[in-house]
Amino acid sequence: MKEVELTDPYTIPYRGIYAVCDENNEYAEIIEHTNCYSGAAWSRFHYARSPLVQKARAVGNMSRYLVKVDVCDLTLKPSVAAAGIESVVVDGDEVSITYAGLGGGGVGATKCRAFAQGVLRYDVGDSGGGKAAKGTIVVPRRQRVLIGIDDTDTKEEGATWSMTHNIATALNSNESVYLSHSLVQLFPVSAKTQNCVSTVLEFGCVSEEAKEELLEDLKNALLKYSVSEETGMVALSSFDASHMEEYSTMCRSGELTKDIAMEHAQKNGVEIWLDGNGVIGALASLAWFARPDESIDLEAKL
Known part of the structure; x- marks a missing residue:
């Protein structure tokens, strides 16, 4: 007893x-x-x-x-x-x-x-x-920091969603707290490895210094563990990511070029941290932060 x-x-x-x-x-x-x-x-x-x-x-x-x-x-x-x-x-x-x-x-x-x-x-x-x-x-x-990531794997190995979660968990701290993780279903383009899914991470940072340190550390971790040469990593510091909805809808409806993605990133104040072809899907993930039950459905609307 x-x-x-x-x-x-x-x-x-x-x-x-x-x-x-x-x-x-x-x-x-x-x-x-x-x-x-x-x-x-x-x-x-x-x-x-x-x-x-x-x-x-x-x-x-x-x-x-x-x-x-x-x-x-x-x-x-x-x-x-x-x-x-x-x-x-x-x-x-x-x-x-x-x-x-x-x-x-x-x-x-x-x-x-x-x-x-x-x-x-x-x-x-x-x-x-x-x-x-x-x-x-x-x-x-805290300020909201959104990080979109795509194309860290190949047809032989890897999985973006799991690696990004493990990296985010390792970087979680009082200064940059890890708040959410969403898998975002994209249009199944010809270059996909399998399921054509990108990931958006959400952090809450107490200062600009904490944000920059987080992004540098996350970039270095991706360079260390990604098995793809086309990894894309983008970052947006914004309370509201609604201005990214138009691009996300486009990316979930058809195949886009990297040039289009880079144009929208510049227009919407998104920082490019790794500029492989994965920026196309990484950029599309930002609007879906903290909506993991909806972002997996290609027919879901923002």
Whole structure:
């Protein structure tokens, strides 16, 4: 018989909480990496009703909240609107997020989030039982960095999706956190190795220096492990990649040339880090970041 010993039976710390902001600090995406999916599902249901939350969704075991940077008044109601996000404030290179909740929702709003990886400071009140509770966490302000990669394999060996994930996992750090990985189905062109799929990686970087170091390290890893001479690697620092949708649709609908890809990269502010023919598919992957369930379907629309 095994006796259960719990240090804190009512706290399940999140694995990590991150805040990615747009260029003008008008909107942010709060990304919460959970250790308890059902608890996160409960939070998403209730937080989606907060006035600041524009959109709430799950990507794997991460909850992603698109929020307006602002302060609001929350009216909490048991069972119906029992928890929410009360404020999101950007101050220099830090973001303060205030959560509120009733009962168990208050526990989530305070200690569970306060002890997450990536939290710089916190201020929480008592929670649990029948109490209403409030908690504020401070996390680094991050910029979104998207990295498109294609053509790292040959007909004899390799697989882009698995190698890129392993490289991204190895490069994951507090300064450049690895947020998502999507396989993007492309039009089956004649030069494909087999399935004609590219990959987009999403990172949240705390500074330009962290971003440049990440991209250099990722490029060097691709040069080390790729078995193709035509590897393409592109990078885009942008909160929103919607301006890449037109090109992505073209690439998923027919065969394009490298010249067309390079023209669109220049027009849309995309950096070329490795310029093999793989840039054609790498560029098309950018618009599909954090949408892995849709990006694998060639008929899915952006």
